[in-house]
Structures are given as C-alpha cells and as structure tokens.
Amino acid sequence: MAASYVLVTATAVLLVEAVIVALVLIPQSKASDLASVLQEQAGGDTKVLSLEAARLSAADPGLPAGELLELAVEESGGRTIVGGGRPPEPGYAMLELVIGTGGEIVASSALGIYQPGGTLDVPLPGHEGGGASTTRVGPSTWHFSPVLMRSANGFDTLGYVYVQAPDDAAPRGLQSGEALALIVPGALVLALVVPVGLVFGLLSTRRLTSRVRRLAGVTTAVAAGDFRPRVTVSGADEVSTLERSFNVMTDKLGAAVESARLTARTEARQAERGRIARELHDSISQDLFSLSLLAAGMRRAAPQQLRGQADAMERTAARAMREMQALLLELRPVALEDAGLLPALEGLCRAYETRLGVKVEAVLAEVALAPAAEHAVLRLVQEALGNAIKHANPATIEVRLSARGDVTTVAVSDDGAGFDPDDVTARHGMGLTLMRERVTELGGRLDVRSGAGGTTVTATFSAPAPGQSTGTAGPA
Missing domain, CATH: 3.30.450.20 (PAS domain)
Structure with a gap:
C-alpha cells in the first residue's frame, strides 16, 4: 500500500512534466x-x-x-x-x-x-x-x-x-531552455517525493496492514478447518466491520459444521443399531425360537423324570426370546425428527405392547423441549421399558410425561418383580447407569423406587426452551 502512495505521487509529477513538454511542442508546430x-x-x-x-x-x-x-x-x-x-x-x-x-x-x-x-x-x-x-x-x-x-x-x-x-505573431511555445528550467525542478520534486511518499505510506498503513495480515491468517486457519480462531475487532472503520462480520460468519460456519458432524454421527449410530438389530433377529432370535420348539417337543416326548428339565429349558428359551425381543425394540430406530416426541413415544409403547404382549399405558402431556432433550427423553423411556421387560416380567407398564412450569417429569412404572436399587450391578447396572447419565446431562435427577409391587423410574429436569443448549447431551 505504501508503494501505491509513491506510484500516485510519481504519476502526478510525470503528468505535470508531460504538460510542460506539450506547451513546448504544440505551439512550435502551430507556428510552422x-x-x-x-x-x-x-x-x-x-x-x-x-x-x-x-x-x-x-x-x-x-x-x-x-x-x-x-x-x-x-x-x-x-x-x-x-x-x-x-x-x-x-x-x-x-x-x-x-x-x-x-x-x-x-x-x-x-x-x-x-x-x-x-x-x-x-x-x-x-x-x-x-x-x-x-x-x-x-x-x-x-x-x-x-x-x-x-x-x-x-x-x-x-x-x-x-x-x-x-513572423513572430504565432503563439510562441516555451523554449528548450525554459522547458528545461521547469523540468529539472519537477525531477527534483519527484526525487524528494518518492522517499517521502514511501515513509508516509509505511507509517499511515502499518496498522491497517497488520490488521489485514491478521485477518488473512485467521482466514487461512478457517479455510483449513479450524473454526476456533477469532479476529480481534478494533476501530470503527470498514476493516472493523469486516472483522466483526468475519467472526459472525465463522461462528455460524462452525455451528453448521458441528451440526453436520452430529447429524453424521447420529445417522452412523442409527445405522449401526439397525445393523445389530437385523443380525440379532436373523441369527440369535431364530436359534432361540428353534431351541424353544425343541424344548417343547422334548417336554412332551421325554420320560417323566426328564420332563422337569425339559420344561425348565423351554421356560429359559422363552425368557431369552422375550429379552431378545425387548433388546431389538431398544435398538429400534425412532424417527423423532419426523414424528415429534409424543407420536414417537406412543409408537414405542404400541410396539412393546404389540410385539411383547405387555399392556403399556401412555399418559403423555404436551411439553416444549429442545431437540436434544426430546431425544434424551425418548431414549430414557426406551431403556426403562427394555429393563422392565427383561428383568421384571410385568403385566402392565405405565409411561407418564408431564410438565409443571419449566420442570419436566418422566416416569415409567411396572407391576413386575422388584429389585434392590442398591444392588443393581448384576442385573440392572448398565441400564440404570445410562439412564442416570442422560438425566445428569440434562441437569436433572433420576429416582428409582422398587419393591414387591413393582418398580418406578422417575426423571425430573428443567426443560430448556427449543433452540437453547442442553449441555453436552447428544443422540445415542
């Protein structure tokens, strides 16, 4: 930029010199x-x-x-x-x-x-x-x-x-000596202006040049995929407007890229869950079904002293098939984005009721939740239903979703066999741990009450408005 100052100044001086030469040449040609x-x-x-x-x-x-x-x-x-x-x-x-x-x-x-x-x-x-x-x-x-x-x-x-x-009536141009007397000072001015213009350009553009260079460095980092750097906004000129706009653009671009990454991870996770569900259904479920048929045939054909073992084998195979079906329902992907939270929960309850023969009552109220919170609620209900089916053998399960003010409550109750909540390592440790992690990420609390009359899992948390952040919770 300093060179541009020198170039403009030199051009102005050269134009003046050109005018002087024209004053010498044009009238002389006219006099002839x-x-x-x-x-x-x-x-x-x-x-x-x-x-x-x-x-x-x-x-x-x-x-x-x-x-x-x-x-x-x-x-x-x-x-x-x-x-x-x-x-x-x-x-x-x-x-x-x-x-x-x-x-x-x-x-x-x-x-x-x-x-x-x-x-x-x-x-x-x-x-x-x-x-x-x-x-x-x-x-x-x-x-x-x-x-x-x-x-x-x-x-x-x-x-x-x-x-x-x-003979001297025609306009007389400048004589060569007179022109030289004008050109020489112009050349001296040019010789002085060039270094002065260079120094002035360097001093006046140093700060602007450093700002543009800093902006270029951050732009290079963003182009390489690093959206963390930001430009320090200084001044109130056009460059500061550019710096501010660049920061806003980088924020939006980073958010868009992160959203795309989360979506890609979610889709990959859903695809993997679907693949596992298909393999379990096509291999282990079929084997369990065959084992159940063989056990039933053995119970009918075996001698009296072996019928007890055959009956126990049949019940074990039936229980394993029931847990496998519950596991397949847990792995079942739910189109939450297309259907919404309430339709997704109702569809999940109907699936458990239809495919496992367990009565599932859904009492669901409209709640306003952010997308991440909706996903966490859906997965929490899904895991609670799966745990009840696999471990409690209930006849009826009740799912409740309600809100009072900004507090949302999700409760899943069953009438099956209870357990000791303090000793869940062997049977319920992983499921309860995952549910507790989900609720903690939402800033809420998970309560588990179990006894001879059944089990109730209750999650309470403050519901963030749609569009607000819900912490680090992500789709699973």
Whole structure:
C-alpha cells in the first residue's frame, strides 16, 4: 500500500512534466503553419466578398469594379476581418486589406498602419500567392487571394484580399531552455517525493496492514478447518466491520459444521443399531425360537423324570426370546425428527405392547423441549421399558410425561418383580447407569423406587426452551 502512495505521487509529477513538454511542442508546430493559416484566412474572406459582389452586380449591372468592391466590403456584414465583425484566426496577430486591381487600398482592418486610399508596400502578384518580406510592421508573412466575379468572358478580378502577420505573431511555445528550467525542478520534486511518499505510506498503513495480515491468517486457519480462531475487532472503520462480520460468519460456519458432524454421527449410530438389530433377529432370535420348539417337543416326548428339565429349558428359551425381543425394540430406530416426541413415544409403547404382549399405558402431556432433550427423553423411556421387560416380567407398564412450569417429569412404572436399587450391578447396572447419565446431562435427577409391587423410574429436569443448549447431551 505504501508503494501505491509513491506510484500516485510519481504519476502526478510525470503528468505535470508531460504538460510542460506539450506547451513546448504544440505551439512550435502551430507556428510552422503560419503561411497555411494566412492562406486559409484570405481564401475564406475572398469567397465572402466574391458572393457579395456577384449579388450586387446582378442587382445593378452597371456598377464599376472599384465601387462594386467597396460595396461588397460594406455589404459583407462583418463576415470578414476587414469588415470588423469576424476576428482573425485565434492565436495569430494578423491584419487584412482589400486591394483594388491598381494596388490602391480599398479597406483595412489596421487603419493605424494602412489607410484606405493608400498603396501597399508589397507588389501585387496578379494571381493568388504568398510570401515573406519586410513590411511596415517588420518581417512578415503575407498572402494574396483574388476576388473574382463571373462575366461573359469567364471570371474578372475585382481586387485582392491581402492578409499579413508578423513572423513572430504565432503563439510562441516555451523554449528548450525554459522547458528545461521547469523540468529539472519537477525531477527534483519527484526525487524528494518518492522517499517521502514511501515513509508516509509505511507509517499511515502499518496498522491497517497488520490488521489485514491478521485477518488473512485467521482466514487461512478457517479455510483449513479450524473454526476456533477469532479476529480481534478494533476501530470503527470498514476493516472493523469486516472483522466483526468475519467472526459472525465463522461462528455460524462452525455451528453448521458441528451440526453436520452430529447429524453424521447420529445417522452412523442409527445405522449401526439397525445393523445389530437385523443380525440379532436373523441369527440369535431364530436359534432361540428353534431351541424353544425343541424344548417343547422334548417336554412332551421325554420320560417323566426328564420332563422337569425339559420344561425348565423351554421356560429359559422363552425368557431369552422375550429379552431378545425387548433388546431389538431398544435398538429400534425412532424417527423423532419426523414424528415429534409424543407420536414417537406412543409408537414405542404400541410396539412393546404389540410385539411383547405387555399392556403399556401412555399418559403423555404436551411439553416444549429442545431437540436434544426430546431425544434424551425418548431414549430414557426406551431403556426403562427394555429393563422392565427383561428383568421384571410385568403385566402392565405405565409411561407418564408431564410438565409443571419449566420442570419436566418422566416416569415409567411396572407391576413386575422388584429389585434392590442398591444392588443393581448384576442385573440392572448398565441400564440404570445410562439412564442416570442422560438425566445428569440434562441437569436433572433420576429416582428409582422398587419393591414387591413393582418398580418406578422417575426423571425430573428443567426443560430448556427449543433452540437453547442442553449441555453436552447428544443422540445415542
């Protein structure tokens, strides 16, 4: 950026130098065309006078040539230099005379030098032409152009338009010495301005350059996939607006990437759960079913002393099949995002009731939960149902979901065989541990009450509003 200051300054100085050179060259080229300018000036005024003379002669054919020429000058209406109306060629000090065929001056634009009635000190050429000589005003360049009028014999010459200009009348450009006197200071100024502009550019852009460099560094980190760095916002200019906008953009981009990662992990986990469920159903469930049929056949065909063992084998196979079915339902993916929490819970309860023959009563109230909290509630109910089926052998299970203020309560009760909540390592340790972890991540509390009349698992937590964070809870 400092170089741009130097470049702009140098360009300005060079433009000034170019203008000086133009002042030297253009007027000199114009001065070399003085003769052609005089010829053009005389030719234009000759045409005007010739037309006026033709008009006057047509109106009065008897006018003599001298009088006709004087009347043509008067009737030109200021359209010629000698008539006093039209100025000479801009930039040239010239005079114009109308000369009769005898050399007498008929009209003059410079009465102080050439009076009408006098004679010209340059001989008449008898035709159009020009030249250079010393006249009353000194060395001059001049040009004659005849005033013609059509007659029976062709064209008659009524007189001449004479245009004269001193040799130094043309605009004089700067001489080489004068131009040099202007160019040299400009070069010195350029030599001084370049280092000054460089220093000024460095001082004035140092802070801006460091800010842009810092922004570029953070941009490189973000482009590499690291969304943690942020730009320090300083000042209140356009760059600070860019810094602030970049931070906002990085926050949103990081959140979007993290959401995509969570979604990918969730989908991968759901796919894995589905794969495990299919393998369990296709292999172990079929084997357990076959074992149950074999045990039933053995019980019917075995001798009396072996029927007890066969009956125990059949009950064990049936219990294993029941637990396997409960496990498959736990692994069953639920489309929470498409259905919503209440339809997902109702569908889960119907699945347990239909496939396992256990009555499941669902008392569900509308609650406003964040997506992560909804998922945690769904998984908690799913695990509580699975534990009840696998370990308690209940006839009825009740699922309740309610809210009072910002406190949400989830309760799963069964009428099966109870257990000692203080000694759950052997049978219920993993399921209760997972449920407790889920509720803890929501900032809530899990209570387990069990006895001879059944078991009740209750989770209580403050419900975050949709869109708010729920801690580190994630889909499982």
